[in-house]
Amino acid sequence: xxxxxxxxxxxEHGDDPIGRAFQSAQDQxxxxxxxxxxxxxxxxxxxxxxxxxxxxxxxxxxSPAEVRNAAVAAxxxxxxxxxxxxxxxxxxxxxRHFETLRDQPELVASYGRAAVHSEGRVRIRPEHGKGGLxxxxxxxxxxxxxxxxxxxxxxxxxxxxxxAADLTRAPALRLSLGLSLAAVGPFGFHTTVVAERDPxxxxxxxxxxxxxxLCKVIYDxxxxxxxxxxxxxxxxxxxxxxxxxxxxxxxxxxxxxxxFDEAVKAAPGYFKGRRYQFLNxxxxxxxxxx
Numbered sequence: 185x186x187x188x189x190x191x192x193x194x195x196e197h198g199d200d201p202i203g204r205a206f207q208s209a210q211d212q213x214x215x216x217x218x219x220x221x222x223x224x225x226x227x228x229x230x231x232x233x234x235x236x237x238x239x240x241x242x243x244x245x246x247s248p249a250e251v252r253n254a255a256v257a258a259x260x261x262x263x264x265x266x267x268x269x270x271x272x273x274x275x276x277x278x279x280r281h282f283e284t285l286r287d288q289p290e291l292v293a294s295y296g297r298a299a300v301h302s303e304g305r306v307r308i309r310p311e312h313g314k315g316g317l318x319x320x321x322x323x324x325x326x327x328x329x330x331x332x333x334x335x336x337x338x339x340x341x342x343x344x345x346x347x348a349a350d351l352t353r354a355p356a357l358r359l360s361l362g363l364s365l366a367a368v369g370p371f372g373f374h375t376t377v378v379a380e381r382d383p384x385x386x387x388x389x390x391x392x393x394x395x396x397x398l399c400k401v402i403y404d405x406x407x408x409x410x411x412x413x414x415x416x417x418x419x420x421x422x423x424x425x426x427x428x429x430x431x432x433x434x435x436x437x438x439x440x441x442x443x444f445d446e447a448v449k450a451a452p453g454y455f456k457g458r459r460y461q462f463l464n465x466x467x468x469x470x471x472x473x474x
Contacts, residue, residue, distance in 0.1 A: 187217040189282050189336065190259035192266045194251060194354075195222035198229025200269035205333065206234050208273040213282060221255035249347040249357060257344035267333040268354050270382045274299075277378035281336035284372040292369035293337035295362075296378035298330035319366035323401075323415040328362040329355050331379035337361075341368045348397070355384065356393035363401060388430050394423045414451075421451035 191209045193202045202220075209218055217239075220231045224242035231240040241258055243251050256264055263285050265278065277296065284294040327334055332354065337346075348360040365371070386394075398420040402413055428443030448455045 187215050187261040188286075189213055189263045189265065189278060190217040190219060190261040190339075191278065192252070192255040192259070192264065193218070193220045193230075194255070194266060194268050195220055195226045195230040196269055198226050198233070200226070200230055202230065202267065202269055202271075203234045205267050205272045208275075209267075209278060210235075212273065212276060212278040216278065217260050219255055219258065221251050221258075223251075247349070248352045248354070249349050252347045252357065253345040253349075256339065256346055259339055262339055263336050264339050265333060265336045268331075268381070270384070271331050271333040272380045273333055274376070274378040274380060277333075277374075278336070280374055280376075280378065281372075284374070285336065285338060288372060290370065291338070291372045292341040293335060293362075293365045294372040294374070295327055295335040296374035296376065298327055298334045299377045299380040300330055301380060301382050317366075317409065317412065318371045319363060320409070320412050320415050322359070322362045322366055323398075323412065323419050328358045331381045332358045332361075333381075334379035335362065337365055341365060350396065351393050353387075353390040353393050355386065355390055356397055359394065360397045360400075363397070386426065388427065391423050391427050391430075395420060395427070398423070414453075417451040418454045421447040421454055424450060 193206060193209075195202060206218065206220075209216060218235075219239050219241055220227050221241040221243065222230065223246070224244040227240040227242045231238060241251075241255055243254055246254060252266060255266070263282060265281065267273065274296075280296075281294040285291055322328060335358075342361075342364055346361055346364060347357050348364075351357050351360055398416045401407065401416040402420065407413060424443050424447035428440045428447065431437075431443060432440035
């Protein structure tokens, strides 16, 4: 009899703090398959530290996307949850996700609100109701950017390679996965907290990957929903502004200006009347550096 759910714990270093999530998974859903996946030494060290009774998938030369895809391909259960190194699982979250997908076969995924730990405080990502197209909501909300462990999906929905091979950063991989699932079918949603994680800094390489993901949505020839495209353009513009700010702080003003210009081109309606935001950012930066 196959396990009801496969939980993949991605490890990058032997001392990754995944013990709490691993213990939680052991306690939550009886019979679940628990799989630690990562580069060979990290996977062995992590599993030896937290438990020797479970399986380690060792991939010495694999990219981040290849690690996750190999783990999903090895999943013996019909439903999959991937947990990143700094994530935890909320109480009963796996049971809640599993029952949702088991009882509603039309759903391709089940996800929930994420809590983000920041300097000792817990910030809850907002949820603005259940209406609207799932893909549009993913583009406006941050659940899937906050925690991959807030999402459980039907393995058959995307097959054994659900993660985009050209991406390397976990937040971009999550966004791409969520959009791919949303294009296949509807999600279930839980209003309670089902995942927690430490805040992650969005670095330049990650912002660049977000841009790559959103451009795929905007220029997808099969996309017919103009509202989805517009949501993607607004989020693209925000990431372009973020990249521009990084270049500005590095005193590469010409490149910063080009990214600000591209942001306005991407979503001109959104930036109408928001020119003061750029000016205020520049003033603040100059005041800080003076």
